[in-house]
Amino acid sequence: MAAEEAHIVLSMENVGVMFDSQPVLKGIDLAVEEQTIVSIIGPNGAGKTTLFNVICGHVRPSVGRVFYRGREITRKQPHEICHAGISRTFQIPRPFPEMTALENVQMGIWFGKEAHADRGSEAPPTAADLLEIAGLTHKGQTRAKELTLSEQRRLEVARALGTRPRLLLLDEIAAGLSPSAIRQAVELVRNLREHGLTLLIIDHFLNLTARVSDRLIALDNGEIIVEGKPSEVLNSPSVIASYLGERSPEPRMAETEGV
Amino acid sequence: MLWPLFVPGGDLYCRVLGWSFFFAALALAWNILALTGSISIGHTAFFGLGAYTSALMSHYTHLSPFICVILGGASGMVYGALWHFVFKPLRGARFALATLASVEIPRVIVDNWEGLTFGSLGLVGIEAFPGVQPGGMDLSPGESLKSQYYLLLFMMASYLLIHHRAVRSRWGWAMRAVREDETAAGSIGVPVHRIRFCAVTFSAALTGICGAVYSHLMGLIEPSLVFSLHLSAMPLVLSIFGGRYQIAGPVLGSLILYPLDQLFFHAWFPSAHAALYGLVIVLTLIHFPSGIGTWLQKKLT
Numbered sequence: 007m008a009a010e011e012a013h014i015v016l017s018m019e020n021v022g023v024m025f026d027s028q029p030v031l032k033g034i035d036l037a038v039e040e041q042t043i044v045s046i047i048g049p050n051g052a053g054k055t056t057l058f059n060v061i062c063g064h065v066r067p068s069v070g071r072v073f074y075r076g077r078e079i080t081r082k083q084p085h086e087i088c089h090a091g092i093s094r095t096f097q098i099p100r101p102f103p104e105m106t107a108l109e110n111v112q113m114g115i116w117f118g119k120e121a122h123a124d125r126g127s128e129a130p131p132t133a134a135d136l137l138e139i140a141g142l143t144h145k146g147q148t149r150a151k152e153l154t155l156s157e158q159r160r161l162e163v164a165r166a167l168g169t170r171p172r173l174l175l176l177d178e179i180a181a182g183l184s185p186s187a188i189r190q191a192v193e194l195v196r197n198l199r200e201h202g203l204t205l206l207i208i209d210h211f212l213n214l215t216a217r218v219s220d221r222l223i224a225l226d227n228g229e230i231i232v233e234g235k236p237s238e239v240l241n242s243p244s245v246i247a248s249y250l251g252e253r254s255p256e257p258r259m260a261e262t263e264g265v
Numbered sequence: 266m267l268w269p270l271f272v273p274g275g276d277l278y279c280r281v282l283g284w285s286f287f288f289a290a291l292a293l294a295w296n297i298l299a300l301t302g303s304i305s306i307g308h309t310a311f312f313g314l315g316a317y318t319s320a321l322m323s324h325y326t327h328l329s330p331f332i333c334v335i336l337g338g339a340s341g342m343v344y345g346a347l348w349h350f351v352f353k354p355l356r357g358a359r360f361a362l363a364t365l366a367s368v369e370i371p372r373v374i375v376d377n378w379e380g381l382t383f384g385s386l387g388l389v390g391i392e393a394f395p396g397v398q399p400g401g402m403d404l405s406p407g408e409s410l411k412s413q414y415y416l417l418l419f420m421m422a423s424y425l426l427i428h429h430r431a432v433r434s435r436w437g438w439a440m441r442a443v444r445e446d447e448t449a450a451g452s453i454g455v456p457v458h459r460i461r462f463c464a465v466t467f468s469a470a471l472t473g474i475c476g477a478v479y480s481h482l483m484g485l486i487e488p489s490l491v492f493s494l495h496l497s498a499m500p501l502v503l504s505i506f507g508g509r510y511q512i513a514g515p516v517l518g519s520l521i522l523y524p525l526d527q528l529f530f531h532a533w534f535p536s537a538h539a540a541l542y543g544l545v546i547v548l549t550l551i552h553f554p555s556g557i558g559t560w561l562q563k564k565l566t
């Protein structure tokens with residue numbers, strides 16, 4: 007049991023959030039294992055982004071507790087959670103608009119996890135390295151507000167990686183991307199896992215889920231309705247009912263499209 | 266900058282330039298908070314508290330004005346810390362309004378606690394700065410305008426140095442991140458509340474020192490003078506005119522606008538100089554939206 011717990015990066019116990027006395031999240035229990043890719047799916051308003059906000063300290067849960075590597079982070083401030091090793095991107099990208107792409111990434115490097123925290127491991131990546139990973143080398147001197155949506159998304163990933171996270175939360179990175187851009191995103195996500203990261207992904211449009219996830223969590227009305235292997239969850243009747251309404255082929259389409 | 270050493274007379278220019286340094290310092294102090302994105306229209310609260318704390322300390326304890334000035338800065342700092350905790354959830358216009366309202370509390374207390382503060386009559390005969398003799402020169406800011414000029418020049422220079430650090434250091438980048446997107450800043454590890462706290466207390470302390478220096482230079486203060494909306498608006502106008510995000514923007518604003526008003530508008534239109542002053546500000550806001558400093562920088566590069 008203890009050995010199994012050691013692999014748990016993130017866990018939530020009975021987390022609930024109320025907005026204006028409306029429950030947005032109810033009784034969320036989950037555990038994310040080290041070096042896995044877990045996707046959270048669900049219709050609009052299911053509480054996916056709120057779940058991210060709770061983990062990152064932007065929203066305080068009304069009840070319940072959140073643990074990161076066995077340490078409680080429930081009432082920590084966002085920057086403390088970042089320093090602990092969790093970083094995120096936002097559904098609507100929030101780069102620092104007046105800074106250049108390079109400066110944005112440098113901010114992550116400067117203010118993220120303390121440099122001494124992982125001394126001994128390989129040298130930390132530079133802002134230029136991270137821009138290259140995000141495919142933005144040629145945009146280094148462009149102000150973030152002048153980048154396209156998909157460039158801003160990649161910039162956010164690079165900035166988040168600059169903080170040297172162990173757990174990365176990606177909110178809708180594949181939404182609105184072209185098929186080739188999605189393929190790149192899939193590759194990026196797999197690559198990050200190879201480098202030891204654990205990833206939690208929100209994927210409303212199921213662009214990435216089936217291809218990269220080890221596990222799926224389906225949310226509806228603020229509750230977890232199904233969780234398990236992608237194929238099980240995507241074909242579970244309750245997910246199809248809540249999420250896709252009458253249409254069922256969408257998840258299968260994601261599978262047949264291939265990578 | 267050191268021309269008064271060599272030019273005899275010129276009292277008017279000494280006074281006008283000296284006070285434009287003073288307002289530059291006030292604008293720099295204000296801008297340190299504005300760098301985090303919080304626009305305050307209540308900085309006169311710190312100014313008045315600094316002025317009264319320093320003047321009253323000097324009156325009752327006869328401590329050296331230099332020590333009283335530090336205490337004046339401390340009183341501003343305490344009030345700034347209070348702002349931070351009370352105004353924590355406020356942003357934008359609501360924050361600005363709260364800062365404006367917060368001026369009334371110290372003003373009403375000073376106005377009505379006559380036994381301590383002499384109420385709305387104000388304080389007169391505040392001790393002037395004693396003379397100092399750096400390097401054989403005889404400087405007594407209380408008596409000669411030239412000495413006052415150097416004191417204010419020194420004050421502005423130190424504030425400019427602090428402001429330079431506030432823009433260019435890693436703290437400066439953190440403040441910029443908070444200004445551009447507070448949520449994103451927190452998510453990449455910027456300690457948002459600590460940054461905001463430091464900015465407001467620093468800004469308040471420096472403004473308090475301005476008020477304290479003012480009281481010892483003028484020799485008299487009254488509540489309606491040191492808690493006036495004019496003193497709140499002044500740094501805002503000067504900083505925005507000069508360019509808020511430029512290191513020397515607030516200084517530029519002050520060195521242009523204040524002498525322009527005092528030397529020309531006052532001389533030409535003694536009764537309507539304020540209207541002209543207002544017009545210049547409006548025209549600048551329209552044609553140089555990010556300030557004269559930013560425009561100049563673009564021209565030069």
